[in-house]
Amino acid sequence: MSKSSSEDDNMQLYMMVYSMCTQKPPHNYAQQLYERYKTDIDGYNSSMVLRSMRQINGDTLLKRLVDRWRNHKKIVISETRFFFYLDRYYISRKSLVPLEQLNLCSFRDQVYSELKDKITRTVVDMISDEREGKVIDHALLKDVLDVYVQIGLGMECYKVDFENAFLESTRNYYSNKAQTLILEYNGPDSPEYMLKAVECLQAELERASHYLHSSTEPKLMQDLQSELMIAPGEPHTEEAN
Template sequence: MAGQERRTIDLEEGWAFMQKGITKLKNILEGKPEPQFSSEDYMMLYTTIYNMCTQKPPHDYSQQLYDKYRESFEEYITSMVLPSLRDKHDEFMLRELVKRWSNHKIMVRWLSRFFFYLDRYFISRRSLIPLEQVGLTCFRDLIYQEIKGQVKGAVIALIDKEREGEQIDRALLKNVLGIFVEIGLGSMECYENDFEDFLLKDTTDYYSLKAQSWILEDSCPDYMIKAEECLKKEKERVGHYLHISSEQKLLEVKCVEVFKEFYQTRTKHRKLTWIYSLGTCNINAKFEAKTIELIVTTYQAALLLLFNGSDRLTYSEIVTQLNLSDDDVVRLLHSLSCAKYKILNKEPANRSISPNDVFEFNSKFTDRMRRIKIPLPPVDEKKKVVEDVDKDRRYAIDASIVRIMKSRKVMGHQQLVAECVEQLSRMFKPDFKAIKKRIEDLITRDYLEREKDNANVYRYLA
């Protein structure tokens, strides 16, 4: 059965609708009274992007939407973020920077979801920069380049205060320097250029190193053993030997670089890649009963270290600070709060992780062993790929059904399924049972309803 031609959405009309969603997100981030996004809000924004990207030329606006995605971040940064940072100085400016970076990552995550179809198909075919990276690069190019000098000065001022015996906000400094590690998008270039030279300029001053060692403790992967071996071997080349103790983890970043140089002198045909998810760390955790050495992955360690600066953290706060996928964070939190070793207490105290959970460090934890290894639950990679594909297809089927029903208002079951199959056939071959299941789900979510006199006829609920 031939499908009815859907109405063409022009660029101005479609983008005006998207801007309403973007404005709503900005209001939420700015703390203005604004209700959270509902599932219907998300569906309509996602569907609008889908429609504008799948219209026949010249009405396929994929490239224009890609450009406008970047422009949205640039406009928000120049009109809202930069003015708020320029108005503040010293420690107040650092606090504002930490807040703005956290908000920016939330904005990147949400807009990437709205533009998901663009990211998955248009960008992959054109080999363009992914949406998430575009959003983070805007922050680096527009904010980092302008304020990095002020941030360096404020950081140095706080470090000098501590050297003089004053109490300072260590968590704030960790968060600020963590930004400059993250802003490099996977490399340490930004951090090294703006902070490392200062922090390491007097490598013979043990007390200076000890006083600053905690700054990088949360930001760098734990490759101390390998790095120390490489530093020993490179003693003659660098002209001096830097002693690395458990107190001096400031040198971890430098160790990674030295190991990289060392590796490159041994082979010219292989590329060295650091896979942080496979790293391990040994953490001395101080509980009320005793100190226990925890053997954990690098990501588990990063999560636990968040509780050095906070007594309680929500699921969303943990996701924001770790900047990992939801699936990865769920695995980490499950291993630390729901498995054999409950290092974290969870509210509510059940065995599943949900976005509404709250976590706190379990100071009363104890074990007969003084050294325990905390495993991660296994991941079936093949199953995960299948689940990801199924999830993508569910979104596409939902969007197709809503789009058809919004246009036709009332429609029979067979006709709806036929038109849905026709629309989706250029992406994948949809299963009839899957379409029926998605229709039932949309009914329970009040997108559709059955006619009272005929259960095989559906009515769209605006």
Template sequence: MCSQNRPYSYASQLYDKYKEALDEYINSTVLPALREKQDAEFMLRELVKRWENYKRMLRWLFIFFHYLSRYHIARRSLPTLNDVSLTCFDNLVYKDLSSKAINAVIMLIEKEHEGEQIDRALLKNVLGIFAEIGRGEMEYYVSDFGDAMLRDTAAYYSRKASSWIVEDSYSDYMLKVEECLKKEKDRVSHYLHVSTEKKLLEKVKHELLVVYTNQLLEKEHSESRALLRDDKAESSGSVCEMLP
């Protein structure tokens, strides 16, 4: 059907039907399954499941439609089957549910900030979809998720710092800063993209250190004077050493 000469070649029609079939599958199967999940975490699990099923189906379709890829598409400089497949999922699923998925991911990160155990592998898989939909580029990850995550992280540490600066001694405050930075690095190593680390740590340092530089310096000097008065040698590291 594809390899016949005109007027008996139906390669163009088959190429068009390929996209139509994917659209139909997504609209009839993928989207209903995702939309019925009211719980945020369950929706993320369903998204990962449906994405993996979609990719598995595509691998078989690429084999079946090998002729289209090798001859028809190449000769006419058409978008590849892979590009068509990603565009379908992008237009119908990602654009429809990305905001909901991003909010769900950020909600889970907030829970982890507060000490709850979360499924880190789930977050890694969900965020991996952003990169795959973006054809390996990080545009979707950065502009859609990364910026929102950084804003939420900054707000979280701003709230924490406003109480810690009042309640804690200089030494205790700085220990908390070190622990927070360690935890954020750990998040990067487990599910956030490595490109996130620099901006993430800068946000944390800004909210915990830069905003309260004067108060911390005053606390440091007061604590140092107290240590000298009590003839103690121990002293915490300077806040200046940790400023970005």
């Protein structure tokens, strides 16, 4: 198809939507068009997108999530052009949910909500693997965590669905790590222990710079200091002794 033919088709689609939204009742179909739009995008996300992701795991799932989310955003940009009049005038006048937000909520409710626990476990497990020396795909994790941020209409999904689980896993990991180091280096006050503790802090800070949202870093450092910088007389120290 030539560029001019494609542009003609796009203009025809735009004019058809415009006509459906500007005629007088009973020939004005703006409300029906809006409702059908929501039904169709929900149906596509649940029957096509979610179905393609349910049976896969690991980094394959993460890659599919990133690809599907990027494709979804492209669809939103494309369809917003065609439904500009509906979005700009009818939806605004009726105080309905704008199409861009409607699309985002559809992906979140139809796809992300069912898979978020499995996705979070996969990400947290990959970070745990990296702490043990395994090489992981930083760019992929950054892209996945960007989905958490973008899909939540704010930071809610990132904080509730990922950050809480990540910080809990971090506390558990370094609580056990601290016990091992205390026994190995004869207590938390030894220079050798402090050097190892600082190494852990630096390693986590480096990881944070690659894929975590900047808002996580202060909480991460606070938890690490609580688990690793153990003062004499704390229960951890007494138990180790």
